[in-house]
Amino acid sequence: MLKINHFSKTYKGGVKAVDNISLNVDEGxxxxxxxxxxxxxxxxxxxxxxxxxxEEGDILIDGHSMRTEPLLCKQVIAYIPDxxxxxxxxxxxxxxxxxxxxxxxxxxxxxxxxxxxxxLFEITENLGDLISSYSHxxxxxxxxxxxxxxxxxxxxxxxxxxxxDPKAAVTLKKIMxxxxxxxxxxxxxxHVLDTAExxxxxxxxxxxxxxxxxxxxxxxLKEKEGSSLEEIxxxxxxxx
Amino acid sequence: MNTMDAKINGKNKCWRLTKNRLIEQxxxxxxxxxxxxxxxxxxxxxxxAVCLVLLALAVxxxxxxxxxxYLGLTTLVPSMALFISSLVTLSFSLFKSNGEFFGFSDYDxxxxxxxxxxxxxxxxxxxxxxxxxFISILIMLPMGIIYLGVEQPHFSVYLMWIASIFLVSLIPxxxxxxxxxxVAAISAKFRYTSAIATILSIGLVAAVLLLLMTAPTADxxxxxxxxxxxxxxxxxxxxxxxxxxxxxxxxxxxxTKFFKEAIVDGxxxxxxxxxxxxxxxxLVFLQLLALKYKQIxxxxxxxMSKRNYKVxxxxxxxxxxxxxxxxxxxxxKSTVAATNLLIGCVLAILLAVSTLIIGPEKMLQSMDLIDxxxxxxxxxxxxxxxxxxxxNTATISLALEGENIWIVxxxxxxxxxxxxxxxxxxxxFTIPTSIICSILFSISLKANLSEILLILVTPLSFSLFxAVAGIFIGNxxxxxxxxxxxxxxxxxxxxxxxxxxxxxxxxxxxxxANVGAIPLDAKLITTSINVFILALTAIVYxxxxxxxxxx
Numbered sequence: 001m002l003k004i005n006h007f008s009k010t011y012k013g014g015v016k017a018v019d020n021i022s023l024n025v026d027e028g029x030x031x032x033x034x035x036x037x038x039x040x041x042x043x044x045x046x047x048x049x050x051x052x053x054x055e056e057g058d059i060l061i062d063g064h065s066m067r068t069e070p071l072l073c074k075q076v077i078a079y080i081p082d083x084x085x086x087x088x089x090x091x092x093x094x095x096x097x098x099x100x101x102x103x104x105x106x107x108x109x110x111x112x113x114x115x116x117x118x119x120l121f122e123i124t125e126n127l128g129d130l131i132s133s134y135s136h137x138x139x140x141x142x143x144x145x146x147x148x149x150x151x152x153x154x155x156x157x158x159x160x161x162x163x164x165d166p167k168a169a170v171t172l173k174k175i176m177x178x179x180x181x182x183x184x185x186x187x188x189x190x191h192v193l194d195t196a197e198x199x200x201x202x203x204x205x206x207x208x209x210x211x212x213x214x215x216x217x218x219x220x221l222k223e224k225e226g227s228s229l230e231e232i233x234x235x236x237x238x239x240x
Numbered sequence: 241m242n243t244m245d246a247k248i249n250g251k252n253k254c255w256r257l258t259k260n261r262l263i264e265q266x267x268x269x270x271x272x273x274x275x276x277x278x279x280x281x282x283x284x285x286x287x288x289a290v291c292l293v294l295l296a297l298a299v300x301x302x303x304x305x306x307x308x309x310y311l312g313l314t315t316l317v318p319s320m321a322l323f324i325s326s327l328v329t330l331s332f333s334l335f336k337s338n339g340e341f342f343g344f345s346d347y348d349x350x351x352x353x354x355x356x357x358x359x360x361x362x363x364x365x366x367x368x369x370x371x372x373x374f375i376s377i378l379i380m381l382p383m384g385i386i387y388l389g390v391e392q393p394h395f396s397v398y399l400m401w402i403a404s405i406f407l408v409s410l411i412p413x414x415x416x417x418x419x420x421x422x423v424a425a426i427s428a429k430f431r432y433t434s435a436i437a438t439i440l441s442i443g444l445v446a447a448v449l450l451l452l453m454t455a456p457t458a459d460x461x462x463x464x465x466x467x468x469x470x471x472x473x474x475x476x477x478x479x480x481x482x483x484x485x486x487x488x489x490x491x492x493x494x495x496t497k498f499f500k501e502a503i504v505d506g507x508x509x510x511x512x513x514x515x516x517x518x519x520x521x522x523l524v525f526l527q528l529l530a531l532k533y534k535q536i537x538x539x540x541x542x543x544m545s546k547r548n549y550k551v552x553x554x555x556x557x558x559x560x561x562x563x564x565x566x567x568x569x570x571x572x573k574s575t576v577a578a579t580n581l582l583i584g585c586v587l588a589i590l591l592a593v594s595t596l597i598i599g600p601e602k603m604l605q606s607m608d609l610i611d612x613x614x615x616x617x618x619x620x621x622x623x624x625x626x627x628x629x630x631x632n633t634a635t636i637s638l639a640l641e642g643e644n645i646w647i648v649x650x651x652x653x654x655x656x657x658x659x660x661x662x663x664x665x666x667x668x669f670t671i672p673t674s675i676i677c678s679i680l681f682s683i684s685l686k687a688n689l690s691e692i693l694l695i696l697v698t699p700l701s702f703s704l705f706x707a708v709a710g711i712f713i714g715n716x717x718x719x720x721x722x723x724x725x726x727x728x729x730x731x732x733x734x735x736x737x738x739x740x741x742x743x744x745x746x747x748x749x750x751x752x753a754n755v756g757a758i759p760l761d762a763k764l765i766t767t768s769i770n771v772f773i774l775a776l777t778a779i780v781y782x783x784x785x786x787x788x789x790x791x
């Protein structure tokens with residue numbers, strides 16, 4: 001579903017934020033992308049979803065290159081940034097309708113999806129209010145609903161659990177599992193390593209722009225038996 | 241801490257806040273710390289260009305003063321300098337003050353700091369005052385150099401002129417701030433705060449303009465200044481011109497009377513009165529606003545929440561329509577953007593309605609331009625186009641995405657769809673306005689069919705052109721990391737080019753069509769200009785439509 005081949009990203013001024021990383025996310029994978037602050041996680045994610053251009057390597061979504069066929073790639077992706085800056089001048093339902101319009105979601109489908117997910121996140125009654133009146137958590141919930149409204153094949157999330165209350169975090173995890181059970185994939189960055197350990201079947205670790213591990217969660221934990229993902233992460237950071 | 245220490249501390253804090261804001265507005269840290277040379281160099285280039293424009297403005301003001309001296313109207317220079325400076329600073333501040341004082345992006349942070357409300361208000365006022373004084377310097381310094389150089393008055397007059405440069409913007413700044421406060425206070429009581437603020441702002445400005453337009457017209461015949469037969473100067477008419485204009489300026493803006501008496505007659509008491517009024521207006525404003533400042537801001541930032549939504553039938557739209565609705569809402573729900581950008585259309589309609597009611601002859605007569613009546617039919621299209629072109633929402637639409645830019649960049653939409661939505665939004669305002677104004681002008685000018693067609697087609701062609709040019713400008717100058725909309729809409733280079741660029745092009749082409757420099761029929765020239773503008777619009781559109789969204 002997502003194939004990153006020798007991807008590098010250099011910012012103006014010559015700083016290499018991401019250096020030659022390659023990884024694969026297959027159908028049904030919940031893929032955790034972990035690293036310290038400034039490691040290159042957000043840069044990679046923004047390149048995957050087509051916000052940032054890149055010069056070296058390639059990113060393939062469902063077999064299409066984000067560089068040459070961005071529209072085909074974006075049709076099957078949904079993205080939720082770490083800080084969901086949504087259109088504050090819109091109401092929640094207007095924003096969801098806007099996203100649904102862009103993805104050509106039929107009215108019956110969008111109604112059913114909005115009802116289902118807004119009820120799950122308990123924000124149905126707030127959908128008629130302006131987004132500017134929402135709390136950070138409510139905006140995050142709305143961003144999640146907008147992301148799943150068109151049944152994406154690849155859901156990309158940047159620090160999705162920040163700002164969500166415990167109940168909403170559980171709901172989001174359920175949604176991620178549900179998507180993967182239906183053949184979609186989830187790729188997300190996180191600092192919450194306990195959560196990553198529990199829900200991811202694959203994981204990649206990035207340190208100063210370089211990939212230091214990519215594989216299954218089971219393989220990673222097997223390397224240092226008895227250690228948690230958090231302990232392994234600290235070990236790897238110390239070694240590098 | 242004793243009272244004196246607290247006051248000194250308050251002043252320091254006020255200056256610290258103002259300094260922070262100036263660093264942000266002037267992008268000073270980009271010059272100092274930006275590692276990206278391209279970004280830094282482009283900032284330097286823009287700054288140099290702006291400085292050159294400002295220098296040209298200063299030279300122009302000096303030229304005006306010299307013109308008055310040349311015509312023997314030297315005593316009129318002080319009144320004119322003060323009046324122009326006050327009018328320009330008031331126009332620059334009027335739609336800015338609302339965003340400067342209320343609902344600014346770092347309000348929560350600032351108010352959580354150990355600062356008094358007066359310190360916060362003072363810092364915001366000081367920021368506007370510094371900008372306005374800078375404008376006053378550009379206007380009053382060159383005019384003063386000419387006046388004082390010619391008159392060579394007593395030493396005290398020099399001092400009074402210099403001191404006045406720093407006093408002149410106090411009243412317009414305070415008036416603009418009061419205007420912003422009144423609009424904010426009223427709109428804060430409504431659910432649709434932005435809409436009410438926009439309507440109130442435009443309504444108040446329109447009311448003032450109407451008042452000025454319907455005020456008793458000048459009873460001085462400017463046409464009498466020159467002998468209509470020989471074209472020579474009528475000295476008798478000229479000698480009575482200076483007191484006449486001076487009196488009119490005093491009527492419009494009474495402080496000019498005290499300033500004129502201080503400078504021309506050397507009356508120090510009049511200067512002290514002028515200074516006292518200027519400072520007094522500011523102090524009254526400060527005291528009044530401090531009483532309600534927090535209350536107004538709280539009302540503005542407290543969002544009304546109904547919490548009663550039930551999922552019903554949801555309508556489906558196409559991609560372009562969805563983007564168009566989003567952009568239209570974005571513009572209309574931003575008071576700063578709506579007031580500054582829609583004023584052009586409002587002014588055009590006001591002028592067209594006034595012309596219809598009063599009649600073109602009386603309108604031109606009141607402006608002493610009756611000699612130009614024969615040109616009115618061919619000029620009407622350009623007049624509408626020039627005013628409507630101020631409503632250039634397409635220029636700032638991309639930059640208005642701001643921190644939301646990730647949404648359009650990550651969605652499966654082509655740049656063309658996005659740009660089309662910006663164009664459609666712009667045309668939503670300009671096309672109906674152009675049509676309405678064209679019909680009204682055609683009726684009032686009693687135009688025949690071919691004249692009606694030109695009055696209609698000219699603003700329509702220029703509306704298309706300025707909207708497409710707006711996309712071109714936005715694609716090259718847009719930036720997303722602005723702190724507040726006022727900065728983007730009122731102070732950015734792209735906004736300035738978008739609003740004034742169209743007017744300059746239209747006025748120049750309108751002059752070409754009407755001054756008779758080309759030995760062809762004016763209608764033929766206007767038709768050719770329309771064909772040229774439409775062709776240029778098509779070329780720019782085809783060139784821009786697939787340009788990647790600016791990083």
